[in-house]
Amino acid sequence: MPRGNKMERFEELLNGVHSATVTEISVLVREVRIRVGVLSTPVTIRIYYQAKSSEPFTYEISAIVKTGSEGKPQDARRSAPTENEALRRAVRTLTQNYEDAVRRGEIPDDRWLVESATLRE
Numbered sequence: 001m002p003r004g005n006k007m008e009r010f011e012e013l014l015n016g017v018h019s020a021t022v023t024e025i026s027v028l029v030r031e032v033r034i035r036v037g038v039l040s041t042p043v044t045i046r047i048y049y050q051a052k053s054s055e056p057f058t059y060e061i062s063a064i065v066k067t068g069s070e071g072k073p074q075d076a077r078r079s080a081p082t083e084n085e086a087l088r089r090a091v092r093t094l095t096q097n098y099e100d101a102v103r104r105g106e107i108p109d110d111r112w113l114v115e116s117a118t119l120r121e
Helices: 005-015 083-103
Strands: 027-034 043-049 057-061 063-065 113-115
Touching: 027 083, 043 083, 057 083, 063 083
Parallel strands: none
Antiparallel strands: 027 043, 043 057, 063 113
């Protein structure tokens, strides 16, 4: 995988942390806010970089979509080999249930957004 300046800076930063107490460290790469369909509340996606992982980019989402007709929200793998792929997977996680419910004829409702335990603002 080609290494650009951004990843080299992340790794330099991570290498600067020397502590026997720290067992894992990640760098916040990007924070993105999106709106899903006609829902009024924006959702925050945070992407992190962790150097020592086979898929070094992970994401957190502030809310997930749970429609009235399904039991459990979809939850995809939260890691990816690239920043772009992490964002793509996060957006897909958010939009899949929304799109399926709209296709079934359900009317979008702001109550579909359920706060996620992985990201507290």
